[in-house]
Amino acid sequence: xxxxxxxxxxxxxxxELTPEEKVYMSLNGSIIILGIITNSLNLLVLFRLRIGxxxxxxxxxxxxxxxxxFFIMIVELFVHFIPFYxxxxxxxxxxxxxxxxxxxxxxxxxTSSWYILLLTLERFTAVYFPMKAKxxxxxxxxxxxxxxxxxxxxxxFCFLPLDIVIDRTPxxxxxxxxxxxxxxxxxxxxxxIWIVLYFFLPAIFVVTLNAATxxxxxxxxxxxxxxxxxxxxxxxxxxxxLARRNPIISRAMSSQSQSAITSSEQKIRKATILVxxxxxxxxxxMIPRGISTSISxxxxxxxxxxxxxxxxxxxYLLQYLNHATNFFLYVLVNDNFRNEIKSWFCKRxxxxxxxxxxxxxxxxxxxxxxxxxGKKKKQKKVxxxx
Numbered sequence: 408x409x410x411x412x413x414x415x416x417x418x419x420x421x422x423e424l425t426p427e428e429k430v431y432m433s434l435n436g437s438i439i440i441l442g443i444i445t446n447s448l449n450l451l452v453l454f455r456l457r458i459g460x461x462x463x464x465x466x467x468x469x470x471x472x473x474x475x476x477f478f479i480m481i482v483e484l485f486v487h488f489i490p491f492y493x494x495x496x497x498x499x500x501x502x503x504x505x506x507x508x509x510x511x512x513x514x515x516x517x518t519s520s521w522y523i524l525l526l527t528l529e530r531f532t533a534v535y536f537p538m539k540a541k542x543x544x545x546x547x548x549x550x551x552x553x554x555x556x557x558x559x560x561x562x563x564f565c566f567l568p569l570d571i572v573i574d575r576t577p578x579x580x581x582x583x584x585x586x587x588x589x590x591x592x593x594x595x596x597x598x599x600i601w602i603v604l605y606f607f608l609p610a611i612f613v614v615t616l617n618a619a620t621x622x623x624x625x626x627x628x629x630x631x632x633x634x635x636x637x638x639x640x641x642x643x644x645x646x647x648x649l650a651r652r653n654p655i656i657s658r659a660m661s662s663q664s665q666s667a668i669t670s671s672e673q674k675i676r677k678a679t680i681l682v683x684x685x686x687x688x689x690x691x692x693m694i695p696r697g698i699s700t701s702i703s704x705x706x707x708x709x710x711x712x713x714x715x716x717x718x719x720x721x722x723y724l725l726q727y728l729n730h731a732t733n734f735f736l737y738v739l740v741n742d743n744f745r746n747e748i749k750s751w752f753c754k755r756x757x758x759x760x761x762x763x764x765x766x767x768x769x770x771x772x773x774x775x776x777x778x779x780x781g782k783k784k785k786q787k788k789v790x791x792x793x
Contacts, residue, residue, distance in 0.1 A: 528616060
């Protein structure tokens, strides 16, 4: 976001890009397009899923999270990427990007991370306090929280645009920090406040709550296995007696109980994988951004070495990749989401196969009916002749 200010005013990046900057530009543009597509798919699938699948409060948070990530990519595309590299839509970059644009970007990025924190808190409450979750984590309250989060994030960063001005040169217009604030390091301190609210604070809670949730689910799985073994030993005599009287019913009951146990274990395992995957993806992809923003710049917000410049570019790419990969996580760990995607891509093939199959069945039925009706007609004719 504020990496724009690190280019000097005499630079012309659209004409004199180094090979490293060309690679960075290509990767940045690819991630933006990927984020727009994947978050659009997230919204389409989530709106098509049933309200109770997997639960309404989780679905509400996921919808708002996908909306925030979608707008993050749109703002990055029109406020930063296109104006900076192509000089198109300069009004978004110079007249808006240095003021309102920085506020919108900071607010959206922080809003997305707070939605992840809210999702983690909702899951933690549902696992540890299932009865209280039904009372406190209602759809109305979750919806209110999702609406209030972007408002609070905007209020937290209202002071940021006042510190950024435009450096208009014949070659290019860039956003820079006021010289007086560079000397005092004021903007650096506010940038650190932003990264704390955006990454460090949510990451601490996300890792802690997800670890506790995973531990609780693991204990529940272990306890269920022990209870299942105890019940199976106690019911062995009953099963033997039932098997002597009616073997068919005994086999059916044992298969049903085994399938129920397997289904329950799979749900616990998938929930654990979902929690671990969400926490690892958020924390790992955002660690470089936290390190780069915290220690790589001096008070004047300038790069000291090429390594710092490369580190910041990598951190910037991973930061936005974090907001573009949720789609793949949902497909990986959620059966409903994955089946909905499969139904979209396989709709024509499956519909054609089903149509062909129905036509074949109808054709056989029609032939049978035709033969039967022909026989009946012949029988009627013979009867009349007699």
